[in-house]
Amino acid sequence: MARGNHEVLATLEQIVGADFVSNEEANLQPYTWDMTWAEPRMPDYVVMPKTVTEVQRILRLANHRKIPVIPYTNGTNIGGLCVPEEGGIIIDLKRMDQILNIDPETCYAVIEPGVSHAAFSAALKATNPQWKGQEFSKGFDFGWGVHPASASVLAMAINHGIGHLNGRIGVNSQLLTGMEVVLPTAEVCKLGSCAYSDSWHSFLPLPRMDGLFTGWLGTTGIVTKLGVWIFPIRPYRDVLSVSAASAEDITKYMVHWRHYSLCDEVTAVSWWLAQIPIVFPYHDKPKDAPEFYSYSVITGWSQEELDYKRKIWKQVVDQEKAKGTKLFDFEYPPEAKRGRTELPSRIVGSTKNYSKSCGGGIAWPGTFAPCKSWPILYEKWKEIYIRHGLSPATRFTDYQGAHYGMLRCMTPFNKRDPASVQAARDAMVECVRAGIPEGMLPYKPPVEYQNELNAVADAGYLYLETKIKDMLDPNNIMNPGKLGIR
Amino acid sequence: MSHLLKNKNLEVAKIYDYVSMCTHCGNCKYGYEYGSENNFAAMLCVQGDKFNFDSYRGSRGKVSLARSLMHNRIGFSDAVAHVLFTCTSCGACQQMCETDIKPYILRMFEALRADAWKQNVKIPANIKAWSDTIGKNYNPYKEKHEKRLDWIPSSIKSSLPKKAEYIYFVGCTASYRQKEVAIATAKMLQKLKVDFTIVDDEWCCASPLLRTGQYDIAKDFVEHNSALPDKYKASAFITTCSGCYRTLSRDYKMDAPEGYADKYGKNLPNTKVIHTTQLVDEMLKKGEIEFTGKFAQKVTYHDPCHLGRHAEVYDAPRNILKKVPGLEFVEMYRNQKFSFCCGAGGGVRGGFADYSLETAAKRVKEAESTGAQVLTSACPFCYTNLHDAIEMNKSPLKFEDIVQIIEPIVKRK
Ligand SMILES: Cc1cc2nc3c(=O)[nH]c(=O)nc-3n(C[C@H](O)[C@H](O)[C@H](O)COP(=O)(O)OP(=O)(O)OC[C@H]3O[C@@H](n4cnc5c(N)ncnc54)[C@H](O)[C@@H]3O)c2cc1C
């Protein structure tokens, strides 16, 4: 069955060629749903542009006809963000897959939206940091998440994605250096140093206009090029692990250890998230098992540097134990260690750890929250989750910057059972509601979370957000409905 | 959103429990592996590489389709059939997947095709054409069954015993198309002093039928061929065709999802199935055979999907090639479990010849990039497609099946 309108289809075909547009339900249906509870909704067209000019022409058409446009790269955002609220055009950007530049001297790269983590990591590893032809070391790193390697680097970075260098350098949207964006009204703009020369090294010291397109979930424009900082791979690495009796204990340790800014990452996972797969449906953990397990990745340029970091870490653990913080030694499993030090990973990113045999559903309240609130919210969330028959498979990660970071609960659920879907959704929305007063903010939020946020947001914030959205997207064509304000 | 199985009559609904385990993660859309020196990253899905949309890209698109059909959200259409029949069943997506649907992915493709046959949708004309005649000819090439053994040189024919330890299961492609592979194989088996015969009542192994979801027709073929070893007092089938190897060793023998024991029973329980590369590799390892000449060329090897990803035979052909005197062996970037299909499988060569050859041309280009002079493989069906692509694109490469490389220079000690 075909959908949409023949004239629109014909114009889209003129723009990208007949092979790269479809209005057939057979081709539209993979874009109707994702792993979350989002209700499946059909777009009317899928179109795959190759060039910026094609993107412009599609947006011009969409504006003229007032047709919604949903930017899409891989659809793995865990928030239903690419499921069309009101039909329209899925603009699948996978054909824009060029790594346009890797500058090994200034240390940035410029990529198109369709560049996957897989392709980017392979290219970075094959490029050596250097200065005037003199090579310093082997390969470059970026902040790799634990998501499927086929996901887009650009889509992750502009939506405040979290990579494995978060303890050292922050979240990936803090690594952006330049941007090219097609506005909803089809103008192309360059932001940052690239607006003045071919150098894509930084947004500073200009006004940070990239903020108009980061964290906006594809509702304000289509980013067609992105500059990102890249980092020399440090050849020495290790994983330091410790477990704890409670959320309070593990938080004390994490904040103390990250205080020294010596690790690439420090993360803790609750007993339920440490199980492979996550326990579903909920059952109690064994009485004598720790509540939390933590790993911290350290890297360095020499064994001495690694030894020094390990020494300080040991001091932190000893001092905390002396203060009465209930920490226990535990050996990090070799398989998991490989997963942490060999990112991106097709194994870690495959969802097998989360959802084995449980019926295909995955969602999370994925949030940023002050470390102070972690133990408080963990206890609240745990109660909510257990009440809904779900495991509190919780993760804390302390990011570079203030002591704040990830608080999230990876939640498998059974899509074959409407009651399971409803329970998961209800539990997660309740967690978000409970978290907002404690400083918690959901990332890549599904519409349900946006509604919770908007209900309590500062009026001025909502006023400005709406004003910006209206200014950039007067016909509200860009991923409409996802911000809960239009 | 919940997934309720509404269309319970579909063949694919029988494996709904597994299909519903897909998380829509998209790992199957692109090939990736972390490496200590370099990371591997490449497109592996031939179908997605050609048709782009997510429906065509890896198993996720087809899972999506299966679910939408089972949930009655969409119906069968020509466009659905196009998605289903342009997948070569190469198994690269299955290789990438890590969740519980993984072992059922290829089975799901076949079940969906089986469902498509029952609908009023556009099955590729050429597949329909051979489907109409295979019951009479016992091959998908629309050739007469009586001509199946015409390729055998009289010198070989006269020396074949009535009964033997091995039946050389020639397969339709080598019997009717790439006869030089069949001849080289028979000559080689003689040189190696293998006790083998070739039988005139061999039928198509049923690979094209199973891969394209023609379950009912396949039944007779499975039953017929399964009776051959007893009839000729043979204890093993030996094949040069990777498709026959996969079908006889897995589909005939194994439980679902690897095989079709659930539909046709457990066949060939006492019959070994071996590929020629396994036989030669083993004899070389035991020191029973040796090379008496050289093959002084740079050679790269294409893993047939049915031998590689489907049956995990990666080492045997490489072990052999590395032992051939004078032969310089080079790998393509996409190799072994991350190989790129030749484009012929899953009924695609028959159904969509242009697209199939376009895919083969991509693989030939990759082989050229290694600097090799010879592209080799271990399957007459890959031979057809890669050889044709070499000719059509005037590639400097020469294609030779691995048996053709070793036959002239191998001897029993
Ligand atoms: C198992 C698993 C683990 C995960 N772990 C992590 C993790 O560790 N860290 C992390 O950050 N994320 C994680 N994620 C979430 C997700 O995979 C990443 O955010 C990913 O980068 C999304 O990429 P995508 O290509 O799937 O984007 P999509 O889902 O296709 O798009 C994401 C959003 O970006 C918008 N968008 C896409 N392209 C553009 C563009 N060019 N211009 C404007 N807007 C655009 C879309 O409209 C949508 O709103 C995980 C997901 C899974 C399934």
Ligand code: SF4
């Ligand atoms: S079997 Fe091969 S061609 Fe078919 S979807 Fe999987 S990777 Fe693509």
Ligand code: SF4
């Ligand atoms: S088939 Fe496997 S790899 Fe592909 S989307 Fe589903 S779970 Fe992921």
